[in-house]
Amino acid sequence: MKLTIFSRLVLGYLIIFILVVAANVYVIYQLRQFNTWTQSILSVDNRVLDIHKKLTDTLLSQIEYEKKYIIMNDQALLKNFLKSRDEFAVHLGTIHSLVDSDEDVHILQRITQLHNEYLSLFSEEASLLKTNEQYPHVRFKEEKEKILDEITVMLRQLKDNTQLHTYEKIRNIAESGEKSRDLAMVIIATSLVFGVAISIVITQNITKPLLIVKSKIRKIAKGDFEKNVQVSSPPEMKELAEALNSMCDRLKEVDKMKSDFFSLMSHELRTPLTSIKEGTNLLCEQFGGEISVKQERILSIIAEESNRLIELVNSLLDISKIEAGMMMYHFTYVDLVPLIQNAITGMLPLSASKNVSIKKNMCQLPHIKVDTEKILQVLRNLIGNAVKFTPDGGLVTVLAEPVEAGVKVSVIDTGPGIDSKYLATIFDKFSQATLTKSNKLKGSGVGLAIVKHIIKDHGGTVWAESEVGHGSTFTFVLPVS
Numbered sequence: 001m002k003l004t005i006f007s008r009l010v011l012g013y014l015i016i017f018i019l020v021v022a023a024n025v026y027v028i029y030q031l032r033q034f035n036t037w038t039q040s041i042l043s044v045d046n047r048v049l050d051i052h053k054k055l056t057d058t059l060l061s062q063i064e065y066e067k068k069y070i071i072m073n074d075q076a077l078l079k080n081f082l083k084s085r086d087e088f089a090v091h092l093g094t095i096h097s098l099v100d101s102d103e104d105v106h107i108l109q110r111i112t113q114l115h116n117e118y119l120s121l122f123s124e125e126a127s128l129l130k131t132n133e134q135y136p137h138v139r140f141k142e143e144k145e146k147i148l149d150e151i152t153v154m155l156r157q158l159k160d161n162t163q164l165h166t167y168e169k170i171r172n173i174a175e176s177g178e179k180s181r182d183l184a185m186v187i188i189a190t191s192l193v194f195g196v197a198i199s200i201v202i203t204q205n206i207t208k209p210l211l212i213v214k215s216k217i218r219k220i221a222k223g224d225f226e227k228n229v230q231v232s233s234p235p236e237m238k239e240l241a242e243a244l245n246s247m248c249d250r251l252k253e254v255d256k257m258k259s260d261f262f263s264l265m266s267h268e269l270r271t272p273l274t275s276i277k278e279g280t281n282l283l284c285e286q287f288g289g290e291i292s293v294k295q296e297r298i299l300s301i302i303a304e305e306s307n308r309l310i311e312l313v314n315s316l317l318d319i320s321k322i323e324a325g326m327m328m329y330h331f332t333y334v335d336l337v338p339l340i341q342n343a344i345t346g347m348l349p350l351s352a353s354k355n356v357s358i359k360k361n362m363c364q365l366p367h368i369k370v371d372t373e374k375i376l377q378v379l380r381n382l383i384g385n386a387v388k389f390t391p392d393g394g395l396v397t398v399l400a401e402p403v404e405a406g407v408k409v410s411v412i413d414t415g416p417g418i419d420s421k422y423l424a425t426i427f428d429k430f431s432q433a434t435l436t437k438s439n440k441l442k443g444s445g446v447g448l449a450i451v452k453h454i455i456k457d458h459g460g461t462v463w464a465e466s467e468v469g470h471g472s473t474f475t476f477v478l479p480v481s
């Protein structure tokens with residue numbers, strides 16, 4: 001199941017929230033435990049110790065009154081003894097309701113039993129005392145002392161046990177305090193790590209497809225309309241990728257329609273244009289009869305403009321062919337030097353008419369595998385542009401040298417230069433950087449696009465370097481294969 005960005009965010013934060021709640025629940029549980037133990041110390045152990053003291057006091061009072069009564073036989077003393085006995089019994093009952101350990105219950109039962117034995121001994125002795133006869137009071141005394149000693153021992157043990165319980169509870173509080181501190185720290189650290197991990201995963205889930213889409217949009221801007229964006233999740237991004245792919249389809253269709261249109265139009269235009277050119281030439285050569293100087297001037301303008309149109313149509317045909325992948329290449333191993341020379345010679349009439357000199361500086365070059373016609377086209381275009389854009393009295397220099405990557409050819413001019421903002425797009429179709437509406441230099445803007453395609457199809461690279469007012473340098477490197 002592919003989760004949407006929204007569900008991923010909700011799920012991620014829910015997990016962090018659950019972890020934080022779990023940590024809090026644990027801490028609350030521990031605090032309740034502390035509370036229970038503290039309450040137990042305050043309401044049980046402290047009270048047991050308090051009543052223990054009262055028990056000891058009332059026991060001592062009983063012993064004191066009982067001893068005095070045996071000596072003085074005074075009813076007031078007996079009354080006091082009975083009062084202490086009752087108080088002792090009440091305290092014993094209270095303490096019984098507080099203790100819960102088996103050992104303590106057993107101790108209390110034993111104290112009750114011993115106290116009862118002590119009381120029955122006392123009442124037996126009291127009865128004998130009333131008869132005023134002789135009785136073995138030493139034996140009574142010894143037996144009572146023995147019982148009271150044991151009660152004292154039992155009471156001490158009860159006190160020790162209670163104190164031990166208190167220490168145990170305090171130790172428990174300290175131990176579980178440490179444990180819960182450790183566990184809370186572990187949970188907090190886990191939540192933190194988990195939180196960061198979840199954030200990274202969710203962000204990556206969103207940014208990764210976004211980067212794919214971004215790079216595709218950049219490619220579309222450069223004319224790559226292949227629909228190849230593959231994003232399977234999250235669903236929102238998948239939809240975006242699908243929309244982008246269908247946009248590519250549509251763009252491809254439109255681009256093909258445009259190329260087809262150019263190709264058709266170029267074909268349809270070339271034949272009549274060639275006829276116009278040939279006819280004009282014949283008329284100029286006076287095949288159709290004598291013509292006046294004025295007529296000759298008009299005819300030569302028509303011939304020149306037909307030539308420009310034929311060149312434009314040829315360029316458009318070339319670019320359509322290249323874009324349709326139908327450009328054919330015939331590769332042979334050649335020396336570029338004569339090719340360059342040939343291209344320069346072809347440009348001499350134009351350069352002479354513009355008073356632009358062409359200088360060359362060529363080293364010996366290795367033979368490379370090229371389609372001579374196409375490379376001539378490249379050279380003519382670059383040198384032609386250089387001459388075209390260089391003003392009267394300027395200089396065009398053609399350099400050729402072997403480099404590590406192959407053969408490097410540069411065409412340098414002293415023309416107006418190209419603004420840096422156009423340098424990146426200068427090789428795109430119909431891009432004309434230097435021309436303004438008022439500029440008299442006319443062109444189609446496809447020459448450099450053809451150059452780029454041809455060099456690319458030869459496995460080479462081409463680029464332009466320029467600074468406004470300081471001329472331009474167009475360079476291409478062809479590999480030695």
Ligand code: ADP
Nearest residue numbers: 385386389432433434435443444445446447448
């Ligand atoms: P065009 O037929 O317009 O010359 P290109 O594709 O050959 O078409 O050139 C595209 C644009 O590049 C030109 O219109 C011009 O603005 C610029 N350009 C090309 N070469 C030069 C150069 N040597 N100096 C200045 N600008 C140039």
